[in-house]
Amino acid sequence: MPLEPKTLGAALAEPQPLTLHSSLCRREAPAFQRALGSGDDIVVACTQEKRLFTELAEQTPGAAEAGSVIRFVNIRETGGWSRDARSAMPKIAALLAAAHLPDPEPVATVGYASQGRLLIVGPLDEAERAAALVGESLDITIFSQGPGSAGGMQERRYPVIAGRIASLAGWLGAFKLGWTRDNAIDLDLCTRCNACVVACPEQAIGLDYQIDNSKCTSHRDCERACRVAGAVDFARAPESLDAAFDLVLDLGAAPLIDWHAPPQGYFHLAAGLANPEGLQTLLRLRELVGEFEKPKFFDYKQKLCAHSRNEVVGCNACIEVCSAHAISSDTARQRIVVNPNLCVGCGACSTVCPTGALGYTYPRTPDQGRKMRTLLSTYAKAGGRDATLLLHSEERGQALIGELGRAAQLGRARGVPANVMPLALMHVASVGIDLWLSAIAFGASQIAVLTTGDEAPQYVAALQQQMDMAQTLLRGLGYAGTHFHLIEANTPAALDAALAGLGATRQQLPAQAARFAVGAEKRSTLELVLDHLIDEAPALKAAPAVQALAIALPAGAPFGAITVDKDTCTLCLACVSACPASALLDNANAPQLRFIEKNCVQCGLCESTCPEDSIALVPRLLAGPERKQQVVLNEAKPWACVRCSKPFGTQKAIEAMLGRLAGHAMFQGEALERLKMCSDCRVIDLFSAQNETRITDP
Template sequence: MTTTLICDCNQTMPLEPKTLGAALAESLPLHSALCRREAASFQRAIQSGDEVVVACTQEKRLFGELATQTPAATSPIRFVNIRETGGWSRDAKSAMPKIAALLAAASLPEPEPVSTVSYNSQGRLLIIGPLDEAERAAALVGDTLDVTLMAQGPGVLGGTQERRWPVIAGRIDSLAGWLGAFTLRWTRDNAIDLDLCTRCNACIAACPEQAIGLDYQIDNARCTSHRDCERACSVAGAINFAREPQVLDAAFDLVLDLGASPRIDWHAPPQGYFHLPGGVAHAEGLQTLLRLRELVGEFEKPKFFDYKQSLCAHSRNEVVGCNACVEVCSAHAIASDKQRQRIVVNPNLCVGCGACTTVCPTGALGYTYPRAPDQGLKLRKLLTTYAAAGGRDAALLLHSQEGGQTLVEQLGRQAQLGKAQGVPARVIPVGLFHAASTGIDLWLSAIAFGASQVVVLCTREEAPQYLAALKKQMEIAQALLLGLGYTGTHFRVIVADSTAVLDAALAGLRTTTQQVPATPARFAIGAVKRDRLEMALDHLMGAAPALQAPADASLAFDLPPGSPLGAIAVDKEKCTLCLACVSACPSGALLDSQTAPQLRFIEKNCVQCGLCETTCPEDAVSLVPRLLASPERKQQVLLNEAKPWACIRCSKPFGTQKAIEAMLGKLAGHAMFQGEALERLKMCSDCRVIDLYSATNEVKIAPL
């Protein structure tokens, strides 16, 4: 049983307890100061043992403290924001169905925990940059972290005379890794050995070209080989122009890069790597140093993905087909392994954006935070409760739990102050770990469940390829609905980095009209992406306006390139039925026949990965992105067939007449295939061996 506590926040929200209670099937007393003078109601609720949903996120910390101070408080507590998401808006009086939906979704069971990825940091920090800036940063963290400086020039002031931290220098060859496991490889190619240098400054004073800076390295572009410095350092022996360059490497747990350009130039750099081109003498620099001080010990993060190689359409026989996940990943966490016919995902580099699972056509990569069945259950709960409470034309606003949620909350506050319209009553915000973590399967399922629109909010924190992938997937989803006869714009991406832009975009949603199925679906979201997609399509096709007339019972329409649905076209003049495409197909869409030379196809299984097209030696196969809205889509259809070739010795059929004739034509002029050798190509494998053995062992008896 669930106890829901609602509060109108000092009467700033026009809540209707009876309407909300009817939708949730429970009595909802209305509070106005639940976090203050009415806190006793919260304490009594959490002593009941029932699950408690508190409709306030602002005072989450305060309620948590109250729970620890309340005797016999055993109830699990959840929090949901109904204020900025609905109660604070121009049309808040019409938002009761949405608020009921948000409260109902908050009472759903917590998703099953996911496996985790571990990091272990001992605090070994590498600081790369001008020596003066590096030393300034080291002074602020050196009491906590084990600091090594990689000097990249002296900077403005140069290094101090006191050697407080190890200093290395040279040409950086590579820097790779993640929190607790960075590897730096560099070439020490300067004449001055910093391990031997005493910083006596004798070389600086002796150099006539002033080619030596206070980083105690020689600028070879300015040095004219007087060697005065080498003579001045004869006692310490730190300078030797004859020394051979030396390649070195070292391990670190953390990296602070103070260079103008980042050494790891990724949109989503690895955890433990920080780039501060402006140095540490500003607010961002100080915040970064505070974060570095905390990154010592053992850490865990969710393992955001599951990978099923059996479903992967990446490669077969070292030929690459689908490469969508590799291309979209901004964290460089996914790589191709053609030899093993798979992709490889590094969980330490994965940042949990989920874009790879969004673009994966087969579901080989699945998102786990939360898993799709949990996400689907939440969407269905939101939409069914919204409709039951009298809501119409629901629009889901999918946003990230960081930048997106912050922007939505800021918009609510602006609406309360009369400076914005706020989140419309029909728009239901749904928080995701990352805006790119859902795709066409869940979007179409949401439409089947009763949503009129699915909107994804991006706040410019997303990588450019994520935004492009979302728009491409939405183009495909929209084409599907339009092809089935559902008019209107059902999918949109909103890019906003201010409340004004978001407010205007959400207000624009009110002016659109979308056609959706008259009866919402009630199917359960499955664990396999293709199954989810098929369930949604079955419901959408069953109620499709374009399929209501008998003449349209086998409707087929084109989809944009990159669609995960479609057929293939086979050029029968080129196709020799070698069946290389069948062996390459990862999804069982292409089939052969046990009784005749045939190529068969099941369109429902095709993921448009392109492996058949790439593998075909005759260039006879091409992809046809489309949707065939008829039962034939799930049935085997014949794409090509040929007459079998009969063995000239035993008459057993083998191969196809076209393939054997093509082979004979190509090899007829070859020196190794003349006479009997060419005839053997017309035999089956058994007869070919017998004929060759007979010819080799034939005994010729000479006349007496």
């Protein structure tokens, strides 16, 4: 790789010239071992020899006592192996600077416990072959779904059950199967002697030892042939049963759990066992016995949640996007519920959440923002231009970039361009508009998100929706160009072509890079980003007289206003109590409905709650100081109590109520008149009327 010590040293603020090692993992290894003794944190720009460096650290005397933290970063496939390698020093400096950042704080964990109780569902012959391959390490039960091509073995090695599956739910260590046993042959009593198979004149009994009722014509020859074992009994009533398992291997043609992200511990092999994937799955099953942990990928703050108020549903974005079925609605408690055992850590829920009630923790948003700002500021300091962040997954995305780098080194591809900085994520759906726009504010020219075909369709749709929204916002503010790209590639050639196309146009950016720190609260971060983008907006600088710019956004955007039909609105203020973001406010001194646009998340709870259907959502961004100010959406004259003249309610609301109840039998005469009184006078008048009745009663 071509490396320039002067450029890298200046960008990394090294007090002395850098020493670059070309064979550090072999004859220059003592230099690494000497660094271990310093106690300083060490960054090794070599991921391919991570195992060797780790072993060297373990074997170096005094290294453990010195306490150096070792981190690894790949600058070879991401920058050094590229046709642009000689121009990639700013990017390499940025990658090294980001690698120096401290590790994120540990997160809470979710535990699983598996005793190895394995349920195999499928044709009996294939299920028994799978059970034999798994071996004796697991406690196996087979749910037979027909005999298969060969039928079951004559030697019954494993418990076999059959019937109609009603339900299968759960996760690793906690699956529950519900089924109905409704066949005349009891598999617990069956000895597989085949007497019933031979005796049946309709050949209605297969080698799964179950009766096909569509073929059976009730000769009952099988029942007589099985008189000794008593396994066949047509008078046996159907029985509903359930059982618990730790693992499930599904060999059926159609999966029992048809989710894009099935629960951990559930494996579906539609292609059967005769392929590498099947053998790998069987090996993995043998390892899933014991206690396991995974990160708890999310934080939930109910007070910020816009899902439900007063049993009225508003925002459903997280429930609709989750491919793991980990999120459900609990309107009784005005919240959503996330099952941490089902959550797979995609982070899509936090990306589409308009309020930040769901936050991603692996890593947390401030850590991710710090890394982006470090990458971009170091890149700019080293003289880099037109920075592009390439967000990719830690698994398939990272492997694809590695394949592209090797192809470039062999002269078969261009490789990762000098201005494109890869940034690995647990899942590409875990980062959305708040961090993308922050990166633009920090100086990124473009944000590219790499999808490889492994993502759920709703994740890709959500990412595209977020990109359309962010791009509309930037263009409305006058930032020319295309700043966001959703790349779909699953081969090095496709990725190479997509990355080459990113440099086709120039993008307009804020004249000054932002210096704020990304916070833990999503809306607070968005406000900081928007303030900076609005302050630097070319559209407003080109027209200084324009105080505010209203940018129409697509439906579903987390910014906007509402309109109120003043002719139908009665100022009942039900919308105020429904608003989870304090965007709608009342006035303690007058009948008024007030609104603060910057607080509105467009959840729709006010629109759904309004009994008069007077409210409509207006997705937009108001680029001006007015979006932070209270505005009056509706106001009315107060109604004065007919007894004490104290104002209460509004004229329109009281008149509407009187009109609706005037024909009701319970509200005639004095009862109707009391509706015109305040609550205190209503009680006094009712009490006085009751006393008068007692006095005049003969």
